[in-house]
Amino acid sequence: MLSKDRVRTMTRLAIYEEGQGAADDRINGYFENDYIFSHMVGSFVGGTVAFVLIVMLYCGYHYDTLLLQIYENSFGNQIALALTLYAAFMVFFLAVTFFVYHYRYSEMKDRLHRYRRRLDHLSESYKKEDEYDDDDL
């Protein structure tokens, strides 16, 4: 006989599998540290490119002053300032990356846990039905 509860559980399982489930499965293929580290590497590259772009805009704007400083060999302070700003920016950006992906990983674990509980629930309902049928025989 058709069980409404079972149909409901199976529908929820199917919705999860076809939607968020695929993405979660991909994330679950990594250990948490590897997952976060791979995204931090991406952020490091992205953040560095972003910083270089901003520096290029700055250099374009102060083109003549910078040329003069290079000519007078007084470029050291500017480089030190740029490196300090780069370090501060990267620390902030990597910290944001860490928190975002740590949060996503733990959310994924929660969703997967709920999915497994529903699977257990479904499996138990089948077992109960089998026992009931055996008793009838």
Add this chain to the structure above:
Amino acid sequence: MMTTIFEIRARIIELYGRVEYLLIPLFRFMVAFLLLLLINSRIGFREELTNTLLCVIIALICALVPSGFIAGIITVVILAHLYTLSLESMVIAGVIFLLMYLLFFRFSPKDSIVVLLMPLAMVCRLHYAVPVVAGLLFTPGAAVGCAFSIIAVNYLSYIGQNTALLRNAEIGEKTIENFRIIIDAFMHNREMWITAVAFAAAVIVVYFIRRLETAHSWTIAICAGNVTELIILLLGDMNYDINMDFGKVFIGVVLSVIVELIVEFFCFMVDYTRQETVQFEDDDYYYYVKAIPKVAVSAPVRTVKTISFSGGGGARRTFAGFGPGKEDTGGES
């Protein structure tokens, strides 16, 4: 009255569920097409790209790809237009868009729809609604998207208003001069920076308030988001003498509140009068649960009952009426 409104809501949601597979590509097509028309009207420097048929073809491609790709396609179109005007305007726009992709889209590519909707909302003066709706439906990461979209739109409108000044066919002394003029105008546009900060703050305020456990959290979040926008804009105006037209701002906020309430009506409608609080325990935990039922009114189903009188004159009468949630049994009695 309220029951009728909830019935209409249920019908619309049901209809949306049935034709969702058509509505989403249609929505993407409309967004892309309207954006292309807007770009052509403001910065349509490259004549080949202003062809309406080409716009339709690009929008059709956009209808089939995710919103992150649409943003990429629109960016390429914008850069092509700007390259025709001058190299320096294209380089600066390219840097703005690259920063947006590297720093924002990495984290939440799904929120890119916020960036696409902002210019369209600005045309209808509904842009104050975008950060509030983003806070209601998306993550706090949308704050960065809102701020970037304000910066991008202001940059493009500046280019559109100063075409004669910035037009430059050759690379040379004038390139550097134009480059500085653009950067100066961009950095000293305080209205743009204050609006970007106001919108980013509104997204964060709305997101955190709507997640609170208090009753009517969404409505409170909408009010708080709009008040945050108004306060930051007002403080910015007072501190930096921007001379914003607050009449227009106020009208924009009022119109936006209507849009935000419509979004709330369709996405979060619960009945706080039937709230239940339960407490129970198992081996490991105590549970304190607050359950608030959703407002659920099923769309009325037309019931047709056919009564036939067999024998005698063979008369057959049909009664039609509406019953809540009843299905047509087609039975005869």
